[in-house]
Amino acid sequence: MKDGNFIDYVKLHVSSGKGGKGSMHLHREKYIAKGGPDGGDGGRGGHVIIRGNKDLWTLYEFSFKRHIKAGHGENGGKQRSTGADGEDIYVDVPLGTVIRDTDTNETIDEVTDSEQEIIIAKGGMGGRGNWHFKSSTNQTPRYAQPGIEGQERDITLELKVLADVGLVGFPNAGKSTLLSVITAAKPKIANYEFTTLKPNLGIVKHRDYQTFVVADIPGIIEGAAEGKGLGYRFLRHIERNSTLLFLVPCDAEDVAKQYEILLDELRRYNPELLDKDRLIAISKTDMLDEELKAELNEQLKEAFKEVPYVFISSVAQTGLQELKDKLWEILNKDPEH
Structure with a gap:
């Protein structure tokens, strides 16, 4: 997925370095006619190393560099001198990056x-110099090992956004608007489906300078688990959140049914997602008068017996403090309860 500078999926070709050749040198010195073998070992080829970097939030830099190559090891020298190792190449990625083998799709x-x-990708070992092969029957071995070839492989990097709370809802449920009023984030907001084409992160300031991070995950639709619409590549961002906040607008034809559809998408994508803590926010309640709100509340008491819910309006900014309090309580509850 690519939007502006946000890239969360990229394929790379990585090559480690070849090991240097062992030396086949025979020692020669004044007054020492046959000094014997003294060829040194070749240096190790450079590794390709992926490294976590907490300051990165995207895989954007790989838009321009898809081939990563480490340095080759240097050849061995005389006097048992070992060649220098090839330069290791470090590939910095954001936390939450999953590395897969592109050919097999297996998680590395x-x-x-x-x-x-x-x-x-491990660098190839350097070859051994000829001094290793000296024996009682072969005092002057005239051979040494070549360096071992490095590894080449195609890998896929997938970024799963790291956040405390993941916002889940259909397109146009009001997630971006909610994020904009409870955090300092400035997501794109418009009244059409799929306004959000990338996860937006925002820091929520709670009471007493406490904070937690919320990610606005792009809206999912029925069939997302099978790749329909924008599909599973959005759903993977939910896997990293410890708590899921379901946003369902009060003007939905059936609030409880819409929640069940969202839940079913997550279940089909990864049943373990249902083990996460959940909170339901009924949005756009500024459209309801007190009588309609009371009527809806009675219906939801029966439908949402197991899951807490709260009425909010991002436009009227009502219920937001209660929402933040409930999220903070869930995030900081005793894990044994």
């Missing part, structure tokens, strides 16, 4: 910590 590893290092 995930980057979750700053400065975490993963060798994605």
Whole structure:
């Protein structure tokens, strides 16, 4: 997915360095006619290393560089001199990046910590010099090992946004508007589907200088789990959130049914998502008078017995403090309860 400078999916071709050749040198010195073998080992080829960087939020830099190549090891020299190792290449990525083998789609590893290092392509070993092969029957071996070739592979980097709360809802549910009023984020807001084409992150300031991070995940539609519409590449961002905030507009034809559809999309994509804490926000309630709100509340008491919900209006800015309080309570609850 690409929008402006936000890129969360990229394919790279990485090549580690070849090991240097071992030396086949025979020692020669004045007054020492046959000094024997003294060829040194070749240096190791450079690794390609993926490293976590907490200051990065996107894979944007890889828009311009899709081939990553480490340095080759230098050849061994005389007097058992070992060649220099090839230069390691560090590939810095944001936290939350998943590394996959492009050919098999298997997950290689995930980057979750700053400065975490993963060798994605090992450099080839340097060849051994001829002094290793001296024996009682072969005093002057005239051969040495060549360096081992480096590795080449195609990898795919996928970024899963790291946030405390993930906003989940259909397109045009009001997620971007909510994010803009409870955080300092400035997402695009318009009254048409798929306004949000990238996850927007915002920091919510709670009471007593407490903060937590909310990610506005692009709207999903029925069939997203099968790749319909904008599809599963948006759903993966939800996997990293510890709490899911479902936003359902009060003018939906059936509020409870819309929530169930969203829940079913997540279930089909990854059933483990249903283990996360959930909160439902009924949005756009400035459209309701007190009588209609009371009537809807009675209906939802029955439908949402297991999940807490709150009425909010981003436009009228009502219910927002209660929403933040509930989210803070969920995020900081005792994990044993």
